[in-house]
Amino acid sequence: MKILIVEDEKDMQQALCYGMRKSGYAVDAADNGQDAVELCEYNDYDLVILDLNLPGMDGLNVLKHIRDKNLPAKVLILSARCDISDKIEGLDGGASDYMTKPFHFKELEARVRVLLRRTFIQNEAALSRGGLYLDTNKKQASFKGMPIELSMREFSILEYLMMNMGRPVSAEELLEHVCDSEADPFSNQIKVYISTIRRKLAAFSDENIIKNIRGAGYVINKEDAEC
Template sequence: MRILVVEDELDLQEGIADGLRIDGYAVDTCDNGEDAYELLYEVDYDLVVLDLNLPKWDGLEVLAKIRDEKPELKVLILSARSSVHDKVKGLDIGANDYLAKPFDFAELEARIRNLLRRKFVQESRMLTCGAIHVDLSKRVAVVHDMEVSLTKKEFALLEYFLLNKDRVVSQEELIEHVWDQHADSFSGAIRVHIATLRKKLKAIINYDPIGTKIGEGYLLLDKGDDAHA
C-alpha cells in the first residue's frame, strides 16, 4: 500500500515515514499543502496522513480539494488541533479519521490498518486465497499452517495481490501502490521480488500461485491452473 505523509515538522515526518516503511508500506513525504496537492494529482495513493497546520495551503484546504477530486481516497488527519470543534470540522469536510498530537505510533498504525481494510471492503483482519493466509494485524503470512518468512516488500506484494485477488494487477499499478516516489520503474525490481515471492510460496504449496498474463500483469491463483498466456 502506498501512503503520503504530509507533515511540516520534519523530525515527526521522518519518524512516521520510517515507522510505516518498517511496516512494509511504500511512503512518500512532503511538508506543505501545495506540494501535497501536486503529488495527489500525480499519484494514486491508498491513504494520506495529513497535518492541518501546513505552510502554503492549509490542511483543511487540501482535504476539501481531495474530497472534490478523489472522494474515495482515505484521509487520516494528524494534528495538534485537538478541540472537538476542530475534529468535527475536519470530519465534516471529509476526513475518514482524526488523530490528535501527541500520539502513540501503535495507535496510528492501527488506524491506518483499519482505514485500508475499509478501502478494500475488507472487514476481517485475515486475507485468504486457497492455502495462503495473511494476518493484517500481525503482519504475517501463513501457508498450510506454516509461517512464511517474507521481506517487507514481498509481504507488501502478497498483501496487494490478496486485496485484488479477483483481477489482473499490472506492473504499473504495483509501482503506484507498493513502491514509493524513489522507485525506478525500469530497474526490474518488481520481477525480482515477485520471483522470490513465488519461490517461497511454491516451495510450500507445490504450484506457482502468481499467474502471469503477458502484456497485462499478474494475478493470484487459488489452485495450480495454468494462468500464463
C-alpha cells in the same frame, strides 16, 4: 500500500516515515500543502496522513482539494487541533479519521490498518486462499500453518495481489502501491520480487499461485482457492 505523510515539523515527519516504512508501507512525504496537492494529483495513494497546521496551504484546503478532485485516497487527519469543532470540520470535510497530537504510534498504526482494509472492502485482518494465509496486522504469512519468510516488500506485494484477488494487477500498479515514488518505473524490480515470492511459495505448494496474464499483469485467482 502507499502512504503520503503531510507534516511540516521535520522530526515528526521523519519519525512517521520511519515507523510506517518499518511497518511495510511505501511512503512519500510533503512538508507543505501545495506539495501535498501536487503529489496527490501525480500519485495514486491509498492513504494520506495529514497535518492541518501547514505553511502556505492549510491542511483543510488540502483535504478539500483531494475531495473536489474525487481522488480515491483515504485521509487520516493527525493534528494538534483538538477542539471538537476542528474535528467536526475535518470529518465533515471528507476525512476518514481524525487523531490528535500527542498520540501513540501503535494506535496510529492500528487506525491505518483499519482504513486500508476499508479501502479494499476487507473487514478482517486476515487474507486467505486455500492454504495461504496472511495476517495483515502482524505482517506474517503462512501456508497451512507453516510460516513463510517474506521481506516487508515481498509481503506488501503478496498482500496487494490478495486484496485484489481475481483481478489482474499490472507491474506498474504494483510499483505505484508498494514502492516509494523514487522507485525507477523502468526497472524490473517487481518482476524480481514476484519471482522471489513464487520461489518461496513453491516450497509449500506445487500450485502456481501467482499467475501471469499476458499484457495485463499478475493475478491470484479466486477459483483456485481450493488446494
